Amino acid sequence: MAASSFITRQYLSENFVESCGAVCFDLSVATEKKVCLIHYPKKGEWLLAKGRRDQGESRKNAALREVLEETGYSCHLLPVTMATRATPKDGPANLRDVPRVYPNLTDPFMFTLREIDGGSSVKVIWWYIASLDGNPSASRLPGEDNFSAEFFPCEEAIEKLTFQSDREVLRRAMTLVEESTA
Template sequence: MATSKYLTTQYTSENFVESSGAILFDLSHETKRVCLIHYIVKDEWLLAKGRRNCGESRRDAALREVEKETGYKCHIHPVTMSTRAPRATEADDVSDQARSYPDLSEPFMSLFASWVKDQTQKLIWWYIAAVDEEPSDSRPSADCNFTAEFFTYDEALQKLTFQDDRNVLARAITLVESP
């Protein structure tokens, strides 16, 4: 029996959770801003994300979780980015390499986290979103454990509690600001 030449790890459905989130931008002003959520219970500043429900698309989960945790309706904001995924219109034998495409609404990043104590794996898919309405300075979310607030890019990068969130936000800012 042959063994794969690739490093692989398998998890059953009891040992993984899939989440989706989106970096929520306010693009309506000259100085663009990004929304962070304040998790009141632990006094942490985070990016909005949450578990995907059974049968729900990753994109729909991201939009649902952002609205639930920030209180803002939003839409996925297309950006120009590189991806290894081919366009649906490309030939089946297109090479497996990163290519840049305009107006993509795909996840721009994924994050894998492991909890050693119970062997749970968490996969988070990250999207870029923009608010559908003029945001207020601070807003309670539908979830009473969170409040949402918009910050300039620099303020948000300083405010986030975790470095992984800073890395996700920095990449999102680069994509939003790229022509």
């Protein structure tokens, strides 16, 4: 049997968890884009909305559901122009495996891989870009009791986020939104 030349790690279903999240932008004022953060007062943390995917649920639906559950805000995936290695929907499947830039994508723009349980398991977080449905002051439903949600100007949100990995996710999302709405 031949061995692959690629570094490969495989995990059984009991050793990985899939989470999905979305960076939710308020684009109602073109001159000042804002982003929704959640505050977790118990730990004093500011975070991006994300959570575990339910059985049988699509990643996209999980990301939107988690934003709604944690923030109380309904949103939709925001199409952006970005590079991806995915093959085009109606294109040939045998394209060379290199990044290509496509417009109007609502696919994940990033994923985070975290080792958990001392490295015996992993958490994969799929990140999407979303835009708020409606006005943030008028369209909020009750969110989870553990969190409070607030919109901040993008640069302020970067400073407010507790974790560097969330700052990296937000910076990339900001770049994609800027390039796609310019």
